[in-house]
Amino acid sequence: MTCCVAASRKAVLLGLFFMGAVSIGTAGAAEAAWTASKCGAEPQAPAVKGGTVAQYNESVDRVTAYEKAARTYNACVAAQANREETAISQDATARISHVHAGSAAVQSHIAASFQALSASLAAAGRKLGHH
Numbered sequence: 001m002t003c004c005v006a007a008s009r010k011a012v013l014l015g016l017f018f019m020g021a022v023s024i025g026t027a028g029a030a031e032a033a034w035t036a037s038k039c040g041a042e043p044q045a046p047a048v049k050g051g052t053v054a055q056y057n058e059s060v061d062r063v064t065a066y067e068k069a070a071r072t073y074n075a076c077v078a079a080q081a082n083r084e085e086t087a088i089s090q091d092a093t094a095r096i097s098h099v100h101a102g103s104a105a106v107q108s109h110i111a112a113s114f115q116a117l118s119a120s121l122a123a124a125g126r127k128l129g130h131h
Contacts, residue, residue: 039076
């Protein structure tokens with residue numbers, strides 16, 4: 001049984017190591033810019049000690065607790081980021097719509113001017129005998 005518990009704990013630690021290694025690059029970039037102020041402080045990863053079985057078992061317990069806290073924190077960060085990204089997107093959509101409406105009005109005005117000018121030139125041409 002001790003062998004299976006140790007193997008299970010080792011698998012948990014290896015899984016957490018690989019999960020952490022994959023996210024290190026994105027975490028560094030996120031720290032330099034935006035933060036999720038409503039989520040509190042990011043949980044700190046515990047030190048792993050493996051000098052004795054007791055230290056190892058305590059490390060597994062601390063890592064398991066960290067994993068739970070980190071997942072909760074990550075969910076909060078993702079939710080806050082999604083809310084902020086949605087707000088930014090909606091603002092950008094409104095601003096784009098305003099710009100598009102102004103641009104469309106100018107294009108419509110110019111098209112109407114060209115149409116009126118073409119009609120005037122055609123009428124003047126007919127009056128002067130030009131086809």
